[in-house]
Amino acid sequence: MKVKLLLLLSIIILSSGYSLHAQNELRGSVHSKNDNKPLPGVSVYFPDLKTGAISGSDGGYVIKNITSGTYLVEASLIGYRSHAENIVVKGAVAYNFDMATSAYELDEVLVTGVSSATQSRKNPVSSATLSQTSLLQNAATNIIDAINILPGVSQITVGPAISKPVIRGLGYNRVLVINDGIRQEGQQWFDEFGIEADDNSVNRVEVLKGPASLSYGSDAIAGVINFLPPPSLPEGSVKANILANYQTNNGLYNNAISLAGNTKGFTWDLLYNNKMAHDYKNKYDGYVWNSAYGENDLKGIFGINKSWGFSRVIVSMFNLNLGIVEGARDSATGKFTAHYLAFNGEDSLVLADENKYKAYKFYPVIHQHVRHYKVVWDNSFRAGAGRIIARLGLQENFRQEANDITKGDIYNNYFFLRTVNYDLQYLLPEKNMWQISFGVNGMQQSSEDRGILYMIPEYNLFDAGVFGIAKKTFNKLTFSGGLRFDDRRFHGKDLFVDADGVRQTTPDANSIHRFTDYHSDFSGFSGSAGVTYDFSKSVYGKFNAARGFRAPSAPESGSNGIHDGTPFYEIGDPNLKAENSLQFDATLGVISDDFDGEINAFRNQINNYIFPVKLESVIGGDSIRDDNVAGFEGPTFKYIAGDAVLSGGEIMVSIHPHTMGWLNIENAFSTVRAIQRNQGDSTKYLPYTPPDKIQSTLKISFKNINNVFKNTYFTFGVDNYFKQDKIYYKFGNETITPGYTLINAGLGTDICSKRATLFSIYLYGYNLSDKAYQNSMSRLKYCDTDNTTGRIGVYNMGRNFSIKVNIPINLK
Template structure:
């Protein structure tokens, strides 16, 4: 397999050293015929783009030969998507754009095929980077919880993990440059080491996606989509800085990128430093401070036969742990982490190769990730460094997309990984030393029949876990000293899984679309669920080597309405899970008296729905009304409710926009209320949580000073400074409220060094 990968990789690089094609044309207003200046032209599969000039003319170079989608977007006009087959060196495409106050029809890359939203059997939600920057949240994950059906488990503003339709941790995947991030994500204490630096948008698949992304995507996928490369012949940059009043936090990023005749490059760096957060009762939560530093770089070639890009990212992270021993030690008001904090270092190297060979697109993605996790405890203890382990992951993803006819296309792929976990010199071993291997093959076909787009897919996966004979070890965020019995573990397991999906979208007319999808997905039990043994947080956690593969079947029904002044999305789902894996309390205790939690399985179901409404009441096109709603119930089939199920939420927002006034451009003023209802269906080891209402406000504008553009936004979250518990907060059991009022300021300054 490795020889095949290397051969394909080198073949792709050699073919890239050829000349490229280009697309050009003129963009005009459909009604007036006037040329449109500053229209964004973007090729999502290539991450390249340009803008139209003062005459409405555009030219997009570095286009490989083959089939791809071009997206044309402009404020106040309907998005235009063109599926093209590039065959000539220079291809002319003129575009007429229709005025439309609600933009839609984004091109998304996270589905089974790169396509518009109308062509997908599942609705893929998106959040743009401009919204993230203006959201006022220190964490990227918290920023995307505006998507209905997406929520978060939090242990303060730094330690946050996502939840999709009630599933979290090992049940969802996060992708960076199309490859899964491996981050010890089995625990709510282990946040994903991600940020918004260098992103264009975030795409979210709600529901089973293991058919294309593999084990772990039974609940959904979060895909971090990178920003486009620089335009041809240009060197551009961007500086962003954000200040968070509640945590006295500072988030700053500086990036540069260039493009010289298809040779593209980029480099950026950032910092996110925050003090302990303040609750709504104006009391500080000690040791919730966190500090993150990252650098990112990439180089690449875009040529006639495709693209080759290489990415390297590194981050260093210190996250304070809000636990009882820390409260006794950490009394200062500093931002530096000194006691009871996670010291995390992550390196990721990704090679993306995409070849266009006639009607075939061949993707060869390779990645290597090195994730080191340390837990530092009491600095006065002889065992300050309590945990030190490294997870190394080599992943590959090879996919061929072929258009057999105008109506029939298919994707075939092979995907896998080799993973090694190693404990270093430290007293506590959260997980044992182990090696994991996984390989999958899959195929997906889509056929267009009139207004129907039925889609069928199959996948087979095989994985193995090997744990050599060794002494078990545990750790505790709560106790400084803990003596374990001499317990030894050894494990060898293999799992084979078959999954399938069947779905279709139906275009009723240009304004109405129906979607129906039936999918099965799987998740093999992972290393901690099978082998963990020891203290973790305030619990003694014990794995179960007898666990079976978790399998689920979900049906999704969706409806989309899009007119010039209204957008509506409705979705309902029912997810039945066989052998759902979860951590549950037992009646057993350790010799020291700690309650033992053991991984168990039961049949379960989750069901609910989401809604999103967006209205521009004509002729008041400057006024926006937006509303979202989400609801999910999680039940065990033998009685009781599932843990970590968010409360139902209703969000209402009014937004006023103005294109220009004196020196200001793209001005807005918004206000919203988030109604979170009571959660009266806790699991056996949770308690019910009262509802709450949060008021948020914000404003922003663009300002041009001496040809330099500046974007400013100010956001106030929890404006009334109420104190409340979120049901998914792990600090609730300690009697600690969520964050109080947080007023943030965001400044973005784009600049050009070479034009």
């Protein structure tokens, strides 16, 4: 009922926005700061209004039908520093941009966690961005793998298809993913549950490193990852694009085709993506059995941009099939084994069929089928002198896993999750350099277990958060902050099974009460207060204090059974309290013609930090529990809460002499220490903390070699991961990981004719030395031992070459 009322309220408010306003426009020209020549092909864009223009051959541009107000406008072009300015739009306004050439692309605009677009140096929260150019010039197996190159960001992996983001040592439900403007909800609490996002639909990634509960509520206690779609095309444009990618290691084919246009303010963008790969390989394991995957995705964006604002609908479908790597081996040969149904109906293991290692669309038991459907209605329009932002979303997630060959090709695990998202904000008109907004957002969820194995209860959830955000600028000094109150209601449902573990709709005296009905309600305040200061045009500083809030997840509060894929029996606690964090961030940055640098330091204290501990038997040894549904027993872990402290930071340095505009040298260092308070040595460190990392990249680029080759570049990079010996080793399920170094290189160019780009080609080589290594965050590190070599677990991907061809087609 609450959601229905919010939907009705939003529709009524939206209807009031469709009124006529005076015509406003922004026009001007873009020139090179180096030689004052006009720059064609520059994107001049309003991030808040999702409208813009491309400069013509004379460098001129014009953008019409703009809602009155103060907006951040960004001008960007490959090979030049982006230029962002706050511009007051009322009537006909003129503004000219001057852009400096640079091999280093500095992203100045941030839209995540703020009410309106802002310059990143004016936002006190530590952040990082990844542009479309960077996504194209690098190679990755999924979108989380792609952002792993950002300082302070890492990933927990289960093979090349499953990656979970980690920000400054925290992951799972402590990292919030925003996709198409709403929080992505896909039962993201388990290791083997990845993020349902098509990498080819992402135009730009923004990462907030630190609590962002003020804007997003629960689960943003570590930070936020925001996947942004391509911007709307300028009015009168129609374009198609074809992207083809092949990777040699696992034979990955990743192809996408899109069609977008803008006719008199009506915008559309259609995308289809197809991806398939066979098993990957490395120097020690050879091909890794059952690591193949295939993906099909569709996405459509339909909208209208007028003087009152914009309204658009986003419809998407994500469909992924993938094998799950077990890493089981034959004891005599060390080769991988596969499940085989013996003549007596028992599950047996035989040597994996070598002819199937390079097979496409082959998913033996164990495998998953993941589907995610989503509809988002995104609106921004003028309301009086201010602006209203209204978003409504519906997501349905189907996550199925077949893992018992004796039951045939059926899905033992089958989770279904339906989520309704809502977000309603009002932005007051900017006055005396004050920017103030307030609103309400949250979600309603219902989870069903449609399989035959039951680890967590079915549940209903509703939460709501009210918040206010303010920003004030005094010349060089900018204050930002706000306050939020969240309330979450969680209802875990009863489940009865018989002695064979079969669900019973009508329980009897012999029924087993698998899950007991319970209610857990959580509420709390969160907020932030920060300041930025421009010491000079080139030097700036930031400081931010933020309080985060996270309610326990369904497994943490309601688990009762064997965690599939492990031998562990997990027990939740419905009486757990919500996590609360207090994080302090400090940043010092330099931006100049020859040198850019930034130093970030943070300290994050989390109270009621939730984690599992192994229970001991009253007679000594492990507490062993039998799961009659799964059909076997295992050592018992229970979720409890304590206090944790994480600290560390990042250092980023970019050297790009203005007298050598073709040269850029980037260096980054990331470190985090994650400690549980009041614990012994064996449990002192939080499990799966990312190791220290140094990244160095040399980039040589040329804007114009001749009339054929443009935007040509070469990169050479070295990634050094330090030894990770700060581990949680009490139960033997985390071990020390040696350090290792990876060498990578890339090369690419635009092929042009008559100033038009015919196609672009991107070559990239990953792990050129074919180093055999195990990342400390890889769950495959703990698979079976190869008795022939003594090596434990499965290794990460070996040498991989990627080739991409991108073909833009201007139809109008």
